[in-house]
Each structure stands twice: as structure tokens, then as C-alpha cells.
Amino acid sequence: MNQDKEFLGTEPVGKLLRKLAIPTVAAQLINMLYNIVDRIYIGHIPGDGNLALTGVGVCLPVIMIVSAFAALISSGGAPRASINMGKGDYDTAEGILGGCFLLQVLISLVLTAVLLLFGREMLLSFGASGNTIDYADSYLKIYALGTIFVQLTLGMNSFITAQGFAQIGMRTVLIGAVCNILLDPVFIFLCGMGVRGAALATVISQGISAIWCVRFLAGKKTHLRLKKDKIRLHAAILLPCVALGLSPFVMQASESIISVCFNSSLLKYGGDVAVGAMTICTSVMQFAMLPLQGIAQGAQPISSYNFGARNAPRVRETFRYLLRISVMYSVGLWLFIMVVPGAFGSMFTSNPELLMFAKKALRIYCGAMFIFGIQIACQMTFISTGNAVCSIIVAVVRKFVLLLPLIYIVPHLVSHPVWGVYLAEPVADIIAVTFTAVLFGNRFRKALERLSQEE
Template identity: 65%
Template sequence: MGQTEQEQDGIQREEYSGSENGNDNKEFLRTEPLGKLLLKLALPTVAAQLINMLYNIVDRIYIGHIPEIGATALTGVGVCMPLIMIVSAFAALVGYGGAPRASIFMGKHDKETAEKILGNCFTLQIMISVVLTAVLLIWNRDFLMAFGASENTIEYGVNYMNIYALGTIFVEVTLGMNAFITAQGFAKTGMLSVLIGAVANIILDPVFIFGLDMDVRGAALATIISQALSCIWVVSFLGGKKTFLKIRKKNLGLTSKIILPCLALGVATFIMQASESVISVCFNSSLQKYGGDIAVGAMTILTSVMQFAMLPLQGLGQGAQPIISYCYGAKDTNRVRGAFKLLLKVSLGYSILLWILVMLFPGGFAAMFTSDAQLMEYTKTALRIYMAAMLLFGIQMACQMTFNALGKAMESIVVAVMRKFILLIPLIYILPHILTSDQTMAVYLAEPVADVLAVTFTAVLFSIQFKKTLKNVETA
């Protein structure tokens, strides 16, 4: 390394520590008190997840209150969710696979490899965006019909997706690359990445939907403009002077030994998010069969509330990820244990609190998304059933996110596949044949039954593998 680059790296380390973390180097991930550090990193990431959720939820809130067509339009846009989840899942495949590995190499003081990971992931994210855009523009109508759209709702779905597809590259780069900002400890900057877009979306939605009378097309246009603003912010930061890991031209060429381990680790998160798309199709097709459009419309609201539950848990995990990954790379196993225990306590506390609120006030959650009295009443009952096991989900997410932070690709994949494909999808089709008195509600019941079984499996697997992994580090 030349003298100039050494000086630049010194400047970057100083800016990295001074901008947000207040320490003289990146060892703050090993030296600050865990409670204070998790709070510092998790609050912005949780806020970022909640803000990010506004992109789709604010759209649905506004769409659901469009005079005369609100309920039908909401159902049509709800059927788009599997496609939107697929786009997000590909961003997670690259970003949430690469970011923990970059943190681990930072813990090993191997900045060169960490930056290669960043550059490779950026290039792959662009390539994936181009392919997804073409697929969504060409086949979105076919996908939507297969995903449960009816003749009454299909045009709303198509109108939304035709515009949303054009902004795929902004969604991919924003979500995928923002993970690298958070992974370096720049939690506040990561939060600002999504805050910029979310505020723009909240402002633009009513202008386009009601002011310009564009209905669902206005919601889609507001979303892609907002994501474009976030994308500009993320790329500017990762190419600027304040970041520790920087996007450099020399690292943009794809290298198999760099990118393949990232993809292997990201597969679990990809499955977790992409399977939501498959599961949404299964739910919608089954609900359309037993309950018609109102049951599918209710599912749109249930999915939104579940996002409200899940995203803060993911934010907590992302806040803990830099600590766990960095300390694991530095072989500080006691701190890894402490960080996981704290993550588990906070995650479980949150999931129990939200479960209580849903059980006590289901109507309040439903009213956020619809003013239709019939749909609201129907959703209240469905929501209590669908979220019945939510109180346990803090355990699931804490274990799953820690597997990812430790770079344990296989265990992460097993946990994701077990909950979604082995348990939930079969239950969606089996339970209506067992509980024949109310087959529609039996479909919703598949979610809590699968959750209880999945949490049990995950907790047992994690307790075994976590001890084994840390023991191997200590004896190495």
C-alpha cells in the first residue's frame, strides 16, 4: 500500500469514528458497553425498518381511502405484494449476505477484502435490477392473475406494477447497499437513507393519488421517485469520504471467491423474504377459494400488520449484527454471547408487547387501512387468529439474525426453509380440510401453528450450534 492510500485510510478511520461513534477507531464495537452500543445501533436501524415499511403501507393507507374504489383498489395492490417482496428479497440476497461478511473481515482488520465484497455486491445488485425490471414489465399481468387477482382487481394491480417496475433499480440499490452502511456502524446514516425516501413518499402520495387523480398509478409513481432519492443518498455516501468501506472502481469486477460466499450467506434471508411472495400466493389463492375478495382484502391488511411486527425485529437484528460479526471475527466470544443474550431479551419483549396490542385492539390496526365497515369487521377476527403466536417470534428472529451475523449460511437456510416451506405452505392447504366449520379462518390459522413449531425447532438448533461455533473459535 502506498503512502497516499495509508494517509487516506487514516482519514477515513478518523471520520468513521468521529462522525457517529465517538471513539478513536472502529474497536468501539468491542469496547463500548453492550447495552449502550446496541441502543445506539439498534434505534436507528429499527427506525429505518419502520420508515422503510411506510413506502408500501402509506400507499395502502391512502389507496384504501380512495372514494368509491378504495376497497377494490386496495385488494388489487395487495396482490402486487408478492412481486414487491421478490424485488426486496433479491436486494437482501446480495446486501444481507455481503454486509455481515464485510463486518467479519473488518474484525479481522482485512479492509481490502471487505471493500472487495462491497464492490462485488454493488455490481451484482445493478445486474439483478436490469433483469428484474424486464421481467416485471413483460409478465406482471400473468403473475398477478396467478397470485390471486380477480377480474375486479387486476387492472389496479397492473397499473401499479407497470410504474413500480421502472424503479426496481432504485429499490435494489437502496435496500441492498444500505446494509453495508449499517454494517460499518453508521446506523444513523442508514436510517437517513430510508427517512429521505419515506418523507418524500408521504408528501407525494396524496399529491399524485388525489391531487392529480392518478389513483394507484400515483401511489406507484410516488414510491419510485422516493426510492430514487434514497438511492442517490446511499451511493453518494458509499462513494464519499465519510465511509470506512468505499465503493472503488477496481473492486467492481465480479470475482467468484468473493461473491459466492456472500450469496451463500444471503440465501437464508432471500428465502425468508422471497418465500413471503410464495406464501402470499398460497394464502391469496386459498382465501379466494373459500372467502372471495373480502378474504383476500383482509389478507392485505394482515400482511401489513405482520410487516409492522417483523421489520422492527429485523432492525434489532441488524443493529446487533455489526457487534456480533465484528467480535466474532476478532474472536471475542464472551462479547458475542453477551450481544446475543441482550438481542434475545429485547426482541422477545417487543414481540410480547405487540402481541398484547393486537389482541386487545385489532380494530385499531384494521382501521388504519380501510374505512369499509364490512372489511374492517372481518379483519378484526382474522387478525387475532393470524397473529396468535406473535409473542414467540422474538426468539425466532434473534436466533435467525445471529446465525446470519456469524456467517452460518447452512443453519440460516435450514431455519428459513423449515418455517416457510416445510411447515406453513402445507398447513395453508391442510387445515381447511380439518377445520371444515370455517375453512377461511382455518387458512389464517396456518400462520400461528407454523410459528409455534418453527420457533421450537429454531431454538433447539440454535442452542446446539451456537455453543459449538463459539467453542470452535475458542479452541482454534
Template identity: 65%
Template sequence: NAFITAQGKAKTGMMTVLIGALINTVLDPVFIFKFGMGVKGAALATVISQAVSCAWVIFFLCGKKSVLRLCLKNLSIKTSLVFPCLALGSATFIMQASESVLSVCFNSSLLKYGGDIAVGAMTILTSVMQFALLPLQGIGQGAQPVSSYNYGAGNAPRVRKTFSLLLASCVLFSFVLWIVLMTRPQSFAFIFTSDAELVDFTAKALRLYGAALVLMGVQVACQMTFVSIGNTKCSIIVAVVRKFVLLIPLIFIVPLFTADRTSGVYLAEPVADLIAVTFTAILFAVQFKKALRPLEKKTDAS
């Protein structure tokens, strides 16, 4: 799907996601309830929907409408191409993989201090944060081809303009979502449960956990642009610092300094985000200027 989007076929790329989501949505109740397959039915529906999406992508990439066509002669593995791709993707991999580690750390601490209701609330908070961050990542991924193309072409002004637009879009989205989160946290909780006690607990926890969500637009915009200009090292650094260097230790440290230790666990997230975004913004300001300086010198020379 990334190769489809890179060709400027955003609608086709969106169809890939929609086809899989719609098929999964339709097949889930059919397999789970009508055929009585339960969890197996849900798994089967997911596999079928993924297979159809995969077939859609392959059909398009092998067809005449694709600029970058799949050809057997081009499928040989070349280390000179594969390793840089792996390096650029490692930051995103770290972000995704770290979620499992964070889940264990959060749940173990919450179970110790708050019991089952705190763990249940954390499950809802994680889903809400995914709802918040996935659109931000989508905006960032949409800007990446534009930034990368113009960076490779030596067009520094266009790279700056693209980042400015990306930053403004991400900050605006995160700000609007943060306002809704702070004013109507119960609305998010009701999506996942009707238990009054859990809804009330989750609403309070959501305000703590998402207190720094307004800053995440800056974090995502900077990290995505690092990848766009090929700065693998900085992209990995900001991903590791936020999750492993800051958040995981803070999950266990912050509760020791709060009267309500359960609230302290939730507060670890905004504390880590505040420090991480500050670090990322400073690093990006230095590295972005450094990366564009050679392009600007070439422009001035010509």
C-alpha cells in the first residue's frame, strides 16, 4: 500500500484499507453469531479481509495503472536497497513493538495499586490513544512522499513548506481532540463499556493520561519528517527516548511521589510526553536546519 501511495494514488490506497475494514465488519457478526464460531469466526473474518486487501494491492501493482509495477526480475534482494529501508523503518517498528512492553508495565503497576478496574480503564485508554495517534500518523505518512521527493530534488523551500503544513495540521488535530478529551471523556468511555463505575473511573483517568495529548502533534510531525529526509539516527533516537528512556521508568517512579499512586501511574504518560516533545523539538530544530543547509547552498550557487 505504501508503494501505491508513493505514486500519488491516495484514493486507491484508501480503498485498500476500506475494503479490508468493510469486509471484516460484515463477516464478523456473520461468523461469530450466525455460524456460532465465536473467536474462531472473528479470526477467520480478519484473515479473509486481509487476503482480499492483499489481492487488491497485488492486482493494482501488476496492472497498467501502476507506475511502479511488480516484476519478478526486480524481486531479487539487494542489500544496498534493503538495509537502508530497514533502517528507516526501524523507528516505526520500535514505536509499535514498544506498545507491548508498555502494556505489561502499565498493567502490572495498575494491578498493584488500583486493581482490576484500573487495568480495565487502561485497556480503554490505550484504544482511545490509538484513535488519537493513528490519524496523526496518517497525516504524517501522507506528507512523507512530498517531503522525500523535494528533499531528493534539492528543493529546500518546498521541504520547509511541507513540514510547516504538516506541523500545523498535526497540532490542530491534536488540539481539537485534546479539547474534546478534556471536556467529554465520558463519551469515549461509553464507546467501550456501559458499566457506570468503570465509565466514571475511566473518565477521570483519561484526563490524566491524555493531559499532554495536545503536544503529540509536534512529536509526530518531527519524527515523520526525520524519516522523510533520511535521518534514521534521529528518528530512532526520539522513538527510543520517549518510550524506553522516559515512559517505562516513569511508570514506576511517578507513583512514588503522588498521594494517589494509581493516578501516578496514569500521570507517567503526560510527564514523559512533555519531556520527550521538548527534546524532540530541540533536536529537530538543530538537525532540520543542518540537513537543509547543503540544499540551500546548491540553490544559491546555481
């Protein structure tokens, strides 16, 4: 095995984490940027901009579910490929890559058929009105045709990052972002296609990114190559990958359900202003969590490779670096939000009433953000070390066991029910992080003990 294949197990962990995390954080921010630019273009369509933007907004829960299916395969397959690389079993690692590639293609075909046949009904169930359904349906029909590109871009890029090629992974996102930003005005305005033009620009951009990914993985510069004889479905190889990917799948797919529950409860107690403030809160939370997720994704190849190599001290050291950086970031961001919440709220609205409401809502909703770095570090390490059961448990506990019921329970326990809805988030986070930390402390220690015994 060439020395360059072993750098995940030999370079200093701190230096390696910086090398891998910075490009993954940049990729997350670039991805968010071009999504925002996309919506800005749509919102400025002459005459129908507001309705078009609302219609595309209704598509977002459906798009999140499509992305969740990519995570189901890639977020489990990529860490398991890294673990096998650490073991020196590159044959199995390439079998995982080829099997996940084929499985994503098959899932893409099924999702495309479902979206084309039942997309309009799904959009109506997610809140499209008579005024916005045509815009939403027009966007989704074209987007559905590019589902395979979305799946392959998100899924295969994870295998690039999992090998330590973080900069190549960042370029995948950057290529798609630049293409989308350039093509949007051409199709939307010059060609007069409106929301269909925005969807077409997205499909073409994702297609270019997908080609970039597949070409790199099939080329000679990668450690794991996508080979024709490895593109097969083997249950023994793929089922553990799917099991490990269930945690990220639950986290992403449940966001649409959580959003509906939050909005319905807020509409009941606070009206449109409360719902608008929640949109600001969730946007701030999503944007704030991107660097944290990028840092965790940068640590994943290091943890997985060294876990496979049975290097317990290095796995422990990687977790400590990840935990320290994640907590420092989450505490710093929490302090900033608590001190100047208006700096975030004013990014999304200039309405004085909404801005004043959003300031208080942000302080409550993000009240436990300072400990969320612990949750991310523990959950990613569960995934990185192949612990599917624990990764699923912590995801389900936080989202379904705690947050969903608390959205409806907490408002009845406080004097102002509308603030109780926002309070459900930090209450759920405090309990979930405590549970995760206790579970992680027990399982991680035992996992490292087993590694030390196997050396």
C-alpha cells in the first residue's frame, strides 16, 4: 500500500483535522449561498416573484426528503468505506463504493417516478395553495427529472471526502454553485422560463457536479476506484451501510414534519408574526449549524480510518479535538445570538414588529445552543465508528421522543403559550445532549477497550 494512502493514520490529528475540516466547512457555506441566491433570483421575477418564491418554498420539504435518501446511503456507506480502508481491505471498500453507487441510481429512479406521478398531491399536502400550486408543480416536475444528479452528487461526494480528498469535495460543490448562479438569470429572465428556468438551472448544475464526482472516482487519482465489476448489490455489504445511514436520514427527513408541527402550533398561539419569526429562527439555526456539521464531516475520515486500523489512541484524540472545537464554536455563536439577536433578524426582515418578536424568539429558541457541540461531536463519532444502533437512538430520541411531544406540551406549562412553543427546542436539546453524552461515554469507552484488546 502506498504511503499516500496512509496519511489519515500518520499525520498529526490537529493538522489533519484543519486540512479536512476547512474545505468541508467551505463547501457547506457555498451550498447554502447558492440556495439563497437561487431564491433571490426567483423572488425578483417580474410581477409574480412573491408567489413564485412561495411556490418554490413549498417544494423545500420534498427536496429535503430527496436529499435525505442520499444521506441514507452515503452517510452510512462512506464511513464504512473509511473503516475498511483503515483495515487495509480496499477490496471491500471498493465494493461498498460500487454497491452504494448502484443503490443510489435505483433509488433515484423510484423517487423520480414518485415525484412525477404524485408530486402535485404531495405539494398540496405540504401547504401549496390555489395561488402557488402551479409554480410549485412547474418547479418540481423539472427538478424531479434531475433527481439522479442530486443523489449522485450528494452521495458520491461523501466518498470523495471520506478518503481525505476534502478539497476535491469542495470543488464538487463549488462547480455546481457557480454553474447555478450563472445559469439562473439566463433561464429565468433571458429565456423567460420563470420558476421552470430556476429548476432547469439546478438540474444542469447538479448534473455537471455529478459527472465531476463520478469521473474523479473512476479515475486514477482516487484511492477507492469506481469499477464496473464492483457495481453490484450485495446485501451483506449494503445493509450495514443503510443501517448506519438511518440516523442522518431521520435527522433530515424529519425536518419537514418538525416544521409543520412548529408552524401549526405557532399559528394557533401567535398568528402569522410567530410563524414568520420561526422561519427566521430555523434559518439562523440551519446556517449556524453548517460550520459545525462541516467540522464533524472533516473529522469523520480520520475517526473511521483509525477505527478500522484499530488505533484506539488516535480515535480518542480525534474525538477530543472534534469535541473541543465544536463546543468552542457553539458557545461562541450562542453568546453572539444572546447579545445581538437583531443582527440575525435584520438579515431576513425590515418589518419592525416581526424584528422585535424575532429577537426574543431567537434568544429562547437558541437558548441551549452552547451545548449542541457535544451532540454533534458524539453523534458523528458514533457514525464514524460504525455504531449504527446508537446513532439511530440519539437521532430518534431528540426528534421524535422529545421535540415533537414538547412542541405541544410546553405551551401549556408557561404563562405565554407562544413562547412555550419556541422553548420546546432548548428543553429538548438539554435532555437530548445529556442522554447522548451519557450513552456515548459508556459505548465509546467500551469500543476503544475492544480495539486495544484486538491490537
